[in-house]
Amino acid sequence: MQRVSLKTKAWAYFDRIVADAAPGGVHSNPWTIDPEGLLAYAPDFDTLERLLGVPLYFKAPTTTGVPALALDVWLSYELRRAGFSKDGVWPRAEHPRILPQAVANLIDGAPKKLRAEISNLLTAKTSITGVTSSSASILGKNYLKQVDVIMTDWQTGPEILISTKRMDSSFGKNAANRVEESYGDAKNLRLRHPLAALGFVFGLRSTILDEEPDKAEWLIDLLEKLGQEDDAYHATCLVMIEYSDGVAPADEDSIDTEDALVAAGLEEASDEEDVLPVEPASDIDVVLASLPDVTILHSKIPTGLSPSRFLGTMVRRVIAATPVTMHRAVRARINEVVNGA
Template identity: 50%
Template sequence: MAKDTPLETAPDQLPSPEPYTAPSSHPASPAHPPLSRSSDRSRGWLLFDAIVDRASQTTTSPWVRDDGRLVYRPDFATLELLLGVPLRLGAPTTSGVPALALDVWLVYELHRAGFASDVVWPRPSEPRILPGPIAELVKSLPKRESEELRRRLETSKSLRSAAPSEARILGKNYEKQVDVLMSHWSTGPELMISTKRMDSSFGKNAPNRIEEAYGDAKNLRLRHPLAAIGFFFGIRSTVFSQAPMTAEWIVDLMQKLSREDDAYGATCLLPMEYSEYEGGADHDDAGDQPVEAVLEHLPAVTVREDLVPENVRTSVFLGRMIQQVLSATPVTHHVTVRERIKSASRKEKS
């Protein structure tokens, strides 16, 4: 896979700011009901959706000028809110909610970049996994029929293959569950991002996570050589103080994972700084409160990108992933993203 494309190696080639329009398929949510005492994952989704709804109304384009260069500037404020959700709920790693916060944010960023919401999964509304053509069918039907089909897609076991609970992609040798996926029946997978999160036991867990990531990259790349494949690793910042040698080893391997043509096109290491949530019984009380009330008291989380090299930071990661998608598709695909690049070029010349 070619890696010396202009946008990958020169941040000054990235597109400049344009007004951001929230995905039209995302339901408006001016007010949310109280959280039910359902699973951590269900409660997490309610809070994630509310955060993204709110951010989508005020966010700007990710492309900005910095010291004469055009770069991708991620919305860390929204990310830090999303990362506070699993802490507020007391959701354990096994619930999937801590890693899901990363998935939701990456999808949100791809929407900010201009990719259509119906082809990037998980979608911003139920069903979370739904092929684009089926989503278009749902939207094209009269309201009553559309609501009935949506209900059946969400509840009917016989339609599980059309709207599965997770995205699974066949690699060279085995199927792999992909956390963030952009795909369409006409193109196949165009972008695949595997997200991992590690908050403790760094010396014990880090080798397993890295080995899994390396094997997954080879498996997917050998069947999908043109797809943009990335690895996004969220790690608690305490690793840099508690296990500095382990931290250095992780940083080194994260950089090396994107150097092989048959592995990842980009990797990102995201340090997250937070304190243990001291809400005590509030973990359970969150189920009785309106979503807005819970969002007003999320634990503080800070992204610490200053702890890692530039080539594994989110700005570089997202820029590379987006450019790889554009480089592997005709100009008639992802027109909105391309138009923003053209618009940025015209503004520079003027």
Template identity: 40%
Template sequence: MERLIGVSIGQGATSQSGRLAKAVDAWIANELRRAGFSPDDVWPRLEAPRVLPHEVSTFLAKLPKTLRADLYKRLLKDKTTAPSSAKVLGRAYVKQVDVVVAQWARGPEIMISTKTMGSSFGNNMPNRFEESYGDAKNLRGRHPLAAIGFVFLLNSSIYSEEPASYERAVDMMRKLRAEFDVYDATALIIADWTHGSAEGINVRPELVPEDLSIHRFFEDTVEAVLSRTPIDMHVMVRQEREAREIPVPEQDPAIETSTTDLEVD
């Protein structure tokens, strides 16, 4: 996280530019892959295209090498099939979701929104939470079984310079998951950084209450997914979580199993 933030800040990223949030997105996506979720199911992917349906990836993997390379180049130019961001239809409107775990047959299973704020906390905080609350209601209305989360990265100056804003942030992050139809998990990440400098980046977990910590966020998010899917889905995730081998084969809806037609006299 510190390295990714440092790269973005060193390149001049600000909270308003969105590039800092993309660093958070990349880190969260990588943590989900480390948890055992299929790399192609987690968006943004490690490489372009950042969003690619699992079924398309499965199809490409079965092609001869030369044909696969040619189609992959074509795919990079096709923003309809392989867009740069994931847009999900909610109950009322289409929402660009920052981190997604999805598959055609399963639909969106994890949807995580991220926001960052580096200054002017008192002025901007109410708007950020209003947006987040509405986005969660919108997505939950159409995807009631998905695990929906919200991660908020704040500059540590909020703690030292605007303690009232810090307390409001903690309170609102808790309220955003208090209702059953809003977020399953919320997390605060507080870090030291200076705009324009890649030096001195330091994540400060000691400034975050345990119930809003990022490791608690991942625990709650993964638990929500596993509790809402059968045992033969996300087997790798279950094995990583329980630290044991689970003797159940993974069911991949993208891979059609062969069936024997019944003969009728």
């Protein structure tokens, strides 16, 4: 019997949540006009909270990567809400998670029979070297870096690069390391891709506010500063996550980890999580109906680190750096709100 990783299992539930949020692949328009009459991005926090409940249901420790993956899935979903291509934003909402836009275009333009054959080939394999994968690495100034949420194409190069991290425990041991790593990654990527919208999203469990308030203040301040450097991130984001101790996985000494050699392109990543087990619809329904409660504490997130500001900034940077003939769906969604105001 094939061994199924926890990340593989979680994908089936993430996919259903995202599909429920966009029935028939139709996404709601995230843009709105705020009370001051300004254009603002309104994230779908209900979907985020449902996604964050999945790793808690499975008691997935952060070292499995599943808690951080919930953030990746949500961010890619939000970028599709903004109007970006469903195949151009990775991870995609279906296997394979990484699929070049050119290959997706080939499938769409192929005759029906050939389209089915190519699709079957892509979905039957865990990965095809140079074509599909479960994760993507981008060359920075000096080394390859595995990036969590990406939008790229051979015509444009990388347009969006977002790194995510989660910290649910052991705050004192890990906070400084995470900030140091993130700053170095930002410099490496920004120097090779100065026009790409570069962002960093940090998921933080709210218990840090009571357990280590000084550490929380210091970390939040550093996150804000990371988004203000001229040669680092264009925007940074804090997601303050609250859930009960009764659903928390066992305490750990470290947060989600990525293999440094894989991230630097020195070793091949394992694509085990690419192949999804067939989950009975009834089982998925039962699990999703009983997900643990998760709340985003918006009042504890500084305005400069809000998901709304972050997503709005990232989308606007892409629009500002491309001709009006590109990303027409994104521009149309913005115009729809602006012209209707």
